[in-house]
Amino acid sequence: MIEKTLVLIKPDGVQRGLIGEIILRFEKCGLKIIGIKMVYASRELAGKHYTDDEAWLKSVGEKSIKSYENQGKKLTVDPLTQGKQVREWLLDYITASPIVALILEGHNAVRNVRKIVGPTSPADAAPGTIRGDFTFDTPMLGDMQKRPVQNLIHASGSVEEAQTEIKIWFKPEEIHAWKRIDEDLLYREGN
Numbered sequence: 001m002i003e004k005t006l007v008l009i010k011p012d013g014v015q016r017g018l019i020g021e022i023i024l025r026f027e028k029c030g031l032k033i034i035g036i037k038m039v040y041a042s043r044e045l046a047g048k049h050y051t052d053d054e055a056w057l058k059s060v061g062e063k064s065i066k067s068y069e070n071q072g073k074k075l076t077v078d079p080l081t082q083g084k085q086v087r088e089w090l091l092d093y094i095t096a097s098p099i100v101a102l103i104l105e106g107h108n109a110v111r112n113v114r115k116i117v118g119p120t121s122p123a124d125a126a127p128g129t130i131r132g133d134f135t136f137d138t139p140m141l142g143d144m145q146k147r148p149v150q151n152l153i154h155a156s157g158s159v160e161e162a163q164t165e166i167k168i169w170f171k172p173e174e175i176h177a178w179k180r181i182d183e184d185l186l187y188r189e190g191n
């Protein structure tokens, strides 16, 4: 059950001085940092991360529609059109200033990191999550300002996504095997 997952501290997290605060939360939970660097991503690299896969684009559009509904509003464009627009904004946003890329390892790391990060729309994220504690942005506010939701972090959504994304951002020699002093206590067999 030991998994690796990719986290990006997006430009809003870096520019707001939240790098340390964000990393602290993962470290304190017991996750192990096995790769870390600051990257000024090219549009090509960003495009590999936020691909034009139709199913993902539709899911992004569907999230917008749901979030509008939660606010008692209706988004009139179809999910795919919305997803394509959000992707264009994402590529501008993620390449606008340096970001911090991390690989975290631990027991059920993908799910546990998503739990610490909170849901996509910060307005729906509970206090105690990173997105819930540090911002209150919504897809609707993003649309009005022609930008994606600024939710501070990217975290892989599944083990498969993590495997693909780690290869996009890290070379094998940038990933390090080491042992945390509390590791046996946190994930010893039988736990």
Ligand code: UDP
Pocket: 059, 060, 061, 063, 064, 065, 067, 086, 090, 119, 120, 139, 142, 147, 148, 149, 150, 151, 153, 154, 155, 157
């Ligand atoms: N996004 C957006 N509007 C939406 C849904 C997503 O601007 O309605 C942006 C947001 O920055 C999000 C990114 O697109 O983090 C990727 O979307 P995804 O559904 O993968 O969310 P995540 O996995 O980041 O929670």
Ligand code: MG
Pocket: 155, 156, 157
């Ligand atoms: Mg995602």
